Amino acid sequence: xxxxxxxxxxxxxxxxxxxxxxxxxxxxxxxxxxxxxxxxxxxxxxxxxxxxxxxxxxxxxxxxxxxxxxxxxxxxxxxxxxxxxxxxxxxxxxxxxxxxxxxxxxxxxxxxxxxxxxxxxxxxxxxxxxxxxxxxxxxxxxxxxxxxxxxxxxxxxxxxxxxxxxxxxxxxxxxxxxxxxxxxxxxxxxxxx
Amino acid sequence: xxxxxxxxxxxxxxxxxxxxxxxxxxxxxxxxxxxxxxxxxxxxxxxxxxxxxxxxxxxxxxxxxxxxxxxxxxxxxxxxxxxxxxxxxxxxxxxxxxxxxxxxxxxxxxxxxxxxxxxxxxxxxxxxxxxxxxxxxxxxxxxxxxxxxxxxxxxxxxxxxxxxxxxxxxxxxxxxxxxxxxxxxxxxxxxxx
DNA sequence: CTCTCTATGTAGCACTCGCTACATTTGTAG
DNA sequence: CTACAAATGTAGCGAGTGCTACATAGAGAG
Numbered sequence: 001x002x003x004x005x006x007x008x009x010x011x012x013x014x015x016x017x018x019x020x021x022x023x024x025x026x027x028x029x030x031x032x033x034x035x036x037x038x039x040x041x042x043x044x045x046x047x048x049x050x051x052x053x054x055x056x057x058x059x060x061x062x063x064x065x066x067x068x069x070x071x072x073x074x075x076x077x078x079x080x081x082x083x084x085x086x087x088x089x090x091x092x093x094x095x096x097x098x099x100x101x102x103x104x105x106x107x108x109x110x111x112x113x114x115x116x117x118x119x120x121x122x123x124x125x126x127x128x129x130x131x132x133x134x135x136x137x138x139x140x141x142x143x144x145x146x147x148x149x150x151x152x153x154x155x156x157x158x159x160x161x162x163x164x165x166x167x168x169x170x171x172x173x174x175x176x177x178x179x180x181x182x183x184x185x186x187x188x189x190x191x192x193x
Numbered sequence: 194x195x196x197x198x199x200x201x202x203x204x205x206x207x208x209x210x211x212x213x214x215x216x217x218x219x220x221x222x223x224x225x226x227x228x229x230x231x232x233x234x235x236x237x238x239x240x241x242x243x244x245x246x247x248x249x250x251x252x253x254x255x256x257x258x259x260x261x262x263x264x265x266x267x268x269x270x271x272x273x274x275x276x277x278x279x280x281x282x283x284x285x286x287x288x289x290x291x292x293x294x295x296x297x298x299x300x301x302x303x304x305x306x307x308x309x310x311x312x313x314x315x316x317x318x319x320x321x322x323x324x325x326x327x328x329x330x331x332x333x334x335x336x337x338x339x340x341x342x343x344x345x346x347x348x349x350x351x352x353x354x355x356x357x358x359x360x361x362x363x364x365x366x367x368x369x370x371x372x373x374x375x376x377x378x379x380x381x382x383x384x385x386x
Numbered sequence: 387c388t389c390t391c392t393a394t395g396t397a398g399c400a401c402t403c404g405c406t407a408c409a410t411t412t413g414t415a416g
Numbered sequence: 417c418t419a420c421a422a423a424t425g426t427a428g429c430g431a432g433t434g435c436t437a438c439a440t441a442g443a444g445a446g
Contacts, residue, residue: 004393023306029434040434042394050434102305105354109302112295112357113216122358130363150367151374158351161298164305165315170323174343177378181344184377185370197423222404233404235424243404 008046011036016057016064020099024106027054055117058107062121062128065100069132072096078138078190081148082182088133088156089175093163101160129153139187148185201239204229209250209257213292217299220247248310251300255317258293262325265289271331271383274341275375281326281349282368286356294353322346332380341378 018035019027029050033040047053072091079087091097104125110118133149155178163171211228212220222243226233240246265284272280284290297318303311326342348371356364 007393023302025303025306028432030432039395041396041436044435045393102302105298105302105305108354108358109216109295109298110218111359112298113218119358119360123361126355126359126361126363147366147370150363151370153363154351154355154367154371155348156351157354158347158349161301161350161354162319162347165301165312166304166319167312167316168319170319170343170346173340174347177340177344178347181374181378185374200423221402223402232425234406234426237405238423 004046007038007042011038011043011046012056012060015053016060019054019057020061020103023103024054024110029053051117058117058121061100061103062124065125066128068096068100069128073136075132075135077136079136080138080183081152081185081187082179084133084136085152085155085182086175086179088152089159092156092160093171102164104157105161105164126153129157138190140190141188144186144188148187152182197239200231200235204231204236204239205249205253208246209253212247212250213254213296216296217247217303222246244310251310251314254293254296255314255321258318259321261289261293262321266329268325268328270329272329273331273376274345274378274380275372277326277329278345278348278375279368279372281345282352285349285353286364295357297350298354298357319346322350331383333383334381337379337381341380345375 014036015032018032029040029043032053033043036043043053047056069091073087092101107118107121107125111122130146130149130153133152134145137145137148137152139145139148159171159174159178162174207229208225211225222233222236225246226236229236236246240249262284266280285294300311300314300318304315323339323342323346326345327338330338330341330345332338332341352364352367352371355367
């Protein structure tokens with residue numbers, strides 16, 4: 001017999017992949033169990049209840065997201081705000097990141113409705129994204145760097161939101177203007193990295 | 194007996210209010226009927242099916258949103274991008290608009306998952322918001338005006354998203370930087386309005 | 387080999403879901 | 417008043433939900 005923990009971990013990976021691909025909506029225990037290739041009975045043997053399954057899967061996806069982000073753009077090369085914005089926007093609209101951004105949208109929507117788990121994840125995602133931007137910005141002053149990082153976070157998330165919601169070209173229209181704006185930003189002397 | 198259409202309209206208003214307050218998630222026919230003060234049987238007498246109920250309610254809310262937006266900030270006074278951004282951000286985070294923005298988030302999330310109704314509403318909302326911004330921008334060149342309007346749309350939606358998702362102060366941090374950026378934007382000569 | 391404990395299957399409970407068949411009331415037209 | 421159609425109530429169907437009680441299989445310990 002294979003140990004419970006290992007089976008649990010295997011199931012969790014498949015469930016996380018299923019949630020990433022299909023979102024938070026259609027996630028009944030039976031569907032999740034089918035995605036993991038086990039019975040719903042076993043799912044509740046590995047996990048306490050449905051909330052435990054979802055929380056575990058989402059936490060796993062969150063760590064995957066961190067890894068994907070760091071792999072996509074190393075934090076060694078510091079960039080100007082405008083360049084970093086364009087790079088991040090391209091990244092976020094790409095095939096790899098799109099599913100994560102769609103999930104991020106759903107989590108934010110649930111957080112807005114008062115869901116506790118979503119609120120916790122939302123905080124971590126916002127903090128993580130902001131730190132990711134800050135680590136790649138070529139700005140010396142830490143306070144100023146955090147401010148610009150927050151602005152980039154808002155701009156990229158907003159662009160992704162609009163991109164998901166509409167087939168119109170509003171995102172492209174905004175992207176150029178925002179990138180141009182960011183070239184005129186006050187950054188102070190560049191970091192001596 | 195009161196005519197079917199009038200009863201239907203009365204029910205629809207209460208249902209729309211309920212959806213605005215409670216979101217797209219907990220909206221079973223029985224809950225919606227209870228919110229309207231009628232039986233679920235009658236709900237399906239007034240509407241073809243659940244999809245018809247939701248579509249009607251959301252379309253109604255969309256028109257309410259347009260009215261609320263126009264009432265909150267008249268389109269007579271043209272503003273500089275930075276000022277309009279700050280005004281819109283304050284508006285969007287206020288008590289009146291917050292429920293609509295939360296609903297807008299949910300619609301965007303569903304649109305990202307391929308929901309047809311959500312996609313249609315998303316397109317209308319994006320178009321409407323962009324036009325709202327454009328009508329209030331003090332920029333003469335129409336193309337440039339649309340570009341800046343799109344940028345404002347993205348910035349405000351992004352700020353709202355981050356605001357909903359996190360209790361951290363990331364939104365405030367970003368707001369100042371974005372407003373400052375927008376003061377340095379190229380707008381061309383002001384409109385002769 | 388037996389005993390025991392972990393792992394897994396079967397069946398089902400109580401509930402909610404969207405929706406419908408059928409009966410009944412109630413207003414109105416003749 | 418009668419006849420009929422519109423409006424409304426009662427009851428329930430079949431499917432899906434999260435979750436659980438119970439039985440069984442199988443591996444390791446003695």
